[in-house]
Amino acid sequence: MLDGLLTGLSVAFSLTNLLYVLVGVLLGMIIGVLPGLGPTATIALLLPITYALDSTSAIILLAGIYYGSMYGGTITSVLLRLPGEAASVVTTFDGYQLAQQGHAGPALGIAAIGSFAGGILSVLGLVLLAPLMATVAVGFAPPEYAALSLLGILLVVYLGQGSVLKNLCMAAVGLFLASVGQDPITGTQRFTFGEVSLFDGLDFVAVAMGLFGVGEILYNLENSERGQQVKAKIKNVWPSRRDLRDSAGAIGRGSLLGFVIGVLPGGGGVISSLASYAVEKRVAKDPGRFGKGAIQGVAGPESANNASSSSSFIPLLTLGIPPNVVLALIYGALLIQGVTPGPDLITDKPELFWGVVASMVIGNVMLLALNLPLVGVFVRLLKVRTGILVAFAMLVTLVGVFSVSNDVFDIWVVLAFGVLGWLMRKANFEPGPLVLAFVLGPLLEKCFRQSMLMSGGSPDIFVSRPVSAGILVVVALVVVLSVAGALRRRRSARDDEREPTPSR
């Protein structure tokens, strides 16, 4: 492990990669600040740029954007009650109240320190847990991978935002779209209708850029509003000793919780920050302060969302299973680079694994150093009008998607999926399950069919092997619990309706 760490440090400290970390975290902070384009959309839009980079630099850049956006999203949440990305919604509850009471500086300071602590603790956990997980996963065969992919898709369906039924619908669409192109085992063309551009299937970059990038641009265009003015004055971003003492426990608990949730399929920034807020409220001596300016309500969730963004790399880099949508995009970037993540990645490509790990430490240090002194500069970014931003983002997207295969067909695909993404947002269908199912679909299909070939057509193979059986038990539990929860909610809603309303 020490050798690996040293390799990683030498990779991450090369001048080029230092530059990519810096560009990544700065870009992440900027998009975190700007409401509209979230980290998912930005990573989707930047996928073509990573073509020109080597695999390590590409992932270093994208990872920097991911955890950088977690820092940046806090600024607008605290100052304007306007979360720049979804994971910062929870920070608005107490952060904005603190800003109203004249404590915007300490709130931002604590958020930055919490994010830093969460990020570093999570990277430590990654260093310890990832090699162990990779060793266990070496023994995995197609049945285990099929079960894991199924679990990954199902957890995103059940734990993601929005209605479970709609998420399931989107996952089914994603699985179907993933089957377009050449059959992975027999080589038969499926649903290509003679179109040569479809022979290799729908391009992942075009689908992701369309659903997230163009869909987001069109949605912003429809709802473009004038930028809000920052009213709260920011003075003294350094928190007091008392603030630090009050937040220490929340930062520790948030980091741990964020780390654990990040590793789980379906977990991610939003769930970890919500869970941390709930925990802090429960352990607080005076829960009534939450929502009125409790510093722990900022410290815990901010530590948790940053910790989860680092730990979510564990399942991706050791099992080859992206646990959430942002990581699905990074998985796509790795595939584009010809790197298939899995248990062998740490041994086959140590410079990539350890280089990304070391870059995370450097990135978090850079973010802490940049965040506090530059808050004022980042706030000024809010003056950029949405209309200008979306115009440039659209052209970059169109040219960017063309650059992937130098095929105009992909521009049509990105436009079609963009319109679909916009319509989905209007009808409250989440694109996340679709993209994750689209990414994991080929792996799930291949492993399912290989398992059936291995067993001579008997599905018993999935339950006779302890690991795949264990994973399928979790799958069954998730389904049963969520169905039971939905039934309970419906029954209680029906009971509420039956209760007579008091006459006035």
Place this chain on the structure above:
Amino acid sequence: MPLSPDDVSDPPVRRRLAYRIGPLVLLCLGIVAAVLACTLALGEARRPGPGLWPLLASGLLVAVAALLLFREDPADYERWTRGTARVGVAVLSVVAFIPLFQFTGLLPAGFLLLAFWLRFFARERLFKALILAASGAVVLQLVFVEVLGVPVPAGPRFGLF
């Protein structure tokens, strides 16, 4: 804009039908996909064919979309607004951009798209929109074509590059 409770409590028949369009489209998509999957070889459990997996996926889609048809919540839908027309125009402008990009290259097509979006969607003054669009198109030409070496359709280069 989400619907207000008043809108949701007793939506007129036409609007109630409109809420079913999404699941209905998905249901139709699932049925078409299942039929197409059946035209491929399904194989058998011992040796699944290329059509089996798409059939499973489309079967799932049909089942869930059918359920959604009866369980759809009108509060989930955002209304069409005046901004929706902007989206329509934006999509049409991209539709016009694609062949233009194919035949004239990045500079002219990119400039026109940017100028249109900046003037009509960002509501910038004409002069500022033109200056921003020209700079944007030149910067993108430099980044994608000169630095990243993307072989965009050549088109006229006006002796610039």
